[in-house]
Amino acid sequence: MTGVILFLVGVVTLAGIYAILAMILNLEAGWAGMWDLGLAGLVAVGGYVFIITTQTTHEDVVFAPGWPMWAGVVAGSLAGGIAALIIGIPSLRVRGEYFLITTLAFAEVIRQLSINLGTITRGTVGFNQFSRPFESLVSGSAYRWFLLAMVWVIVLLVYLLMRRLGHSPYGRLLRGFRDNDPVARSLGKHTNRHRIQTFVLAGLMYGAVAPLYVWFIRTVTPSLFTSEVTFVTWTALVIGGIASLRGPVLGAAILLVVTEAAALVQGSGEMAVVLASVRFIVLGLVLILVMRFRPEGLAKERDAFARASRRVEA
Secondary structure (H helix, E strand, C coil), rough: CCCHHHHHHHHHHHHHHHHHHHHHHHHHHHCCCCCCHHHHHHHHHHHHHHHHCCCCCCCCCCCCCCCCCCHHHHHHHHHHHHHHHHHEEEEEEEECCCHHHHHHHHHHHHHHHHCCCCCHHHCCCCCCCCCCCCCCCCCHHHHHHHHHHHHHHHHHHHHHHHHHHHHHHHHHHHHHHHHHHHHHHHCCCCHHHHHHHHHHHHHHHHHHHHHHHHHHHCEECCHHCCCCHHHHHHHHHHHCCCCCCCCCHHHHHHHHHHHHHHHCCCCCCHHHHHHHHHHHHHHHHHHHHHHHHHCCCCCCCCCCCCCHHHHHCC
């Protein structure tokens, strides 16, 4: 029974991490209209920079300064923002499906660099031994509960931040040029500049969240940052409701609980292979059902901002 409880703790923790990623994606895709398929690459940048800057004893790595953990988190966040700026300047010159393809290509470039820069990233071997915050005070299975609490406190903080941004003039501006870019530009709004600012803000946040993902998985390898991260985050956002406030959290919680529940089923080795495939089948079915019966998601954008709209009109 204890094993089942710890498994569920891990599922809820992972759901919290994806809820944070989905809220950040909602900022750039739901409100600013930038449908990003490269978020896994930005998370990879933040995760690798955090691990590399906090390492001290790897002989096969040319750079291991051994910075304190808080400095590594700051470095990962800044690296995510810089990477987003580098990606965003050329990518935001295009729109629609071209932007999707460009950001996906950049994410794959970042993953390939993590494989080939072996003297910095240790290639496909990656990093498997590193410390986590407060691990000396909370050890063993108790640390899973601590990590669960830490993740969901951050979920709450990010939700409050997004709620504030969503109701602010900046959030209304993002949704305004998302819906009608020519009108926004005719009113003197520098829409391209705001897009780049939003993309960089998202990059900073992805980089800051990456250590949470690393602490949960307890390893950093290129296979950790594949397009599956992007796909699961997008699915959570679509299920919850694009451009809504509660949608990203709701979608991530439902999606992760439903898809990971198959791991609780006991069976033979052959059954384990089947169940591993069932996860993606269930994920696809949930997405299809939501798109069929609730195309706006479980939470709607107009409900999230209806009160603010009535207040403005009054």
